[in-house]
Amino acid sequence: MFDALTDRLGGIFDGLTGRGALSEKDVSAALREIRVALLEADVALPVVKDFIGKVKERAVGEEVIRSVKPGQQVIKIVHDGLVEMLGGEDAETRLRVDNPPSVIMMAGLQGSGKTTTTAKIAKRLSERDKKKVLLASLDVRRPAAMEQLAVLADQLGANVTSLPIVQGQMPAEIARRALQAAKLGGHDVVFLDTAGRTSIDEQMMAEAAEIAKIAQPKETLLVADALTGQDAVETARRFHERLPLTGLVLTRMDGDGRGGAALSMRAVTGLPIKFLGTGEKLDGLDAFDAKRVAGRILG
Ligand code: GDP
Numbered sequence: 001m002f003d004a005l006t007d008r009l010g011g012i013f014d015g016l017t018g019r020g021a022l023s024e025k026d027v028s029a030a031l032r033e034i035r036v037a038l039l040e041a042d043v044a045l046p047v048v049k050d051f052i053g054k055v056k057e058r059a060v061g062e063e064v065i066r067s068v069k070p071g072q073q074v075i076k077i078v079h080d081g082l083v084e085m086l087g088g089e090d091a092e093t094r095l096r097v098d099n100p101p102s103v104i105m106m107a108g109l110q111g112s113g114k115t116t117t118t119a120k121i122a123k124r125l126s127e128r129d130k131k132k133v134l135l136a137s138l139d140v141r142r143p144a145a146m147e148q149l150a151v152l153a154d155q156l157g158a159n160v161t162s163l164p165i166v167q168g169q170m171p172a173e174i175a176r177r178a179l180q181a182a183k184l185g186g187h188d189v190v191f192l193d194t195a196g197r198t199s200i201d202e203q204m205m206a207e208a209a210e211i212a213k214i215a216q217p218k219e220t221l222l223v224a225d226a227l228t229g230q231d232a233v234e235t236a237r238r239f240h241e242r243l244p245l246t247g248l249v250l251t252r253m254d255g256d257g258r259g260g261a262a263l264s265m266r267a268v269t270g271l272p273i274k275f276l277g278t279g280e281k282l283d284g285l286d287a288f289d290a291k292r293v294a295g296r297i298l299g
Contacts, residue, residue: 001226001259006299008037009078013298017071027060027074034078041260042229047085047267055081079294086273086290087266093247093274093288095121096218097131101182101190103215107208107239108223110196113251113277115145117223118193119152120285121249121275126159131188136163136178138171138211139195149193155282161185171195171207175215192217200235205242212243219246221274226250229261236269245269251277254284263297 012033016022031052038048055077058064064073083089096102104121108114118135125131135153139145146165153162163178175192182190192215197204212220222239224232232250239245248269250262253276266273273288 001253001255001262002041002297003256004258005037005041005260006297008040009034009297010299012037013071013075016074017069019071022065022070022074024060024065027065027070028056030074031056031059038260038263040258041263042258043260044230044233044264044268047264050267051081051085054084075298079298082263082294082297083290085263085267086293087288089291092272095125095274096246097125097129097189099218100186100188101134101179102188102219103179103190103192103217105192105194105208105212105215105217105220106223107194107220107243107245108196109200109225109235110142110198112196112223112225113249114196114223115148115152115193116280116282117221117249117251117275117277117285118149118191119156120277120282122153122160122189122191123156123282124285125189126156131159132186133160134163134178134182134185134187134190135160135193136174136190137165137193138174139193140169140171140174141195145193145196152282172210172214175211179215190215200238205239208239209242217246220244221247221249222271223249223251223277224265225252226259226262226276227252227255229258230264231261233261233264233268236265236271240269240271245271247272247274249273249275249277253286254278 035052059074059077122133137146137149150162276286278284
């Protein structure tokens, strides 16, 4: 996903490490190139400005210039700046699922990968953490979406079940029924897969806010399609205005988009990225790790 950016940065870094000594001018020139590379990769402008400002402060100094390997030092500073931009090494990426039944509410636009991601996280919790998981779809306007979640649950083994579909119920009623069923059934985690729309509207937000109030989720995750670039950033910002989001999941990181929007999400919204979706299959999910992503970007 970051291939183009990785190539660009690699070229800039080769220029820095290819010689023994560096002047402040060399470093400033390299930072200007990095700035352009990040903007071309679709990283949001204010995030780029902030990043370059911080890196510059650390890199354009006697200490770096006069060090034995100034080029390597600058690369290390860029790496650390990227990790910071992505939320830092100790980013709060673990899911809070320790008080059964813990509710995880899933939100996002239709087609963002919300239902698939719900199943992916459920699989992970059931297989790795041995949690008993209940999946409930609240998408009452799209029977196919409710059916899709039930079909996915069937693929996930005995520890993951879906709430039986009852025709004619409102989302809030389904949420209450899911909570009740989880208490009675001894489930550790309940997923509420909320309705997606093709665009954000007031009704959708009001419905999601009502469900959050009823279900008091421990986690409210926004699923956004990384390939939609700055639209994904804007979607996250708008959802966060109305919902107490606790984290982000960026899907289609396996696609060949510019990827930079994903890098901006954390800085723009202040929310931790918890997972990356990396494929259509149910094991296509990576727990987010800022250091690993920064390492991948730098090649
Ligand atoms: P929803 O409408 O938000 O619930 O979206 P779905 O979960 O139905 O996903 C829409 C499409 O995106 C499906 O074909 C999924 O297989 C696909 N999808 C979801 N996540 C990913 C991902 O991380 N990578 C890829 N390549 N496809 C994904």
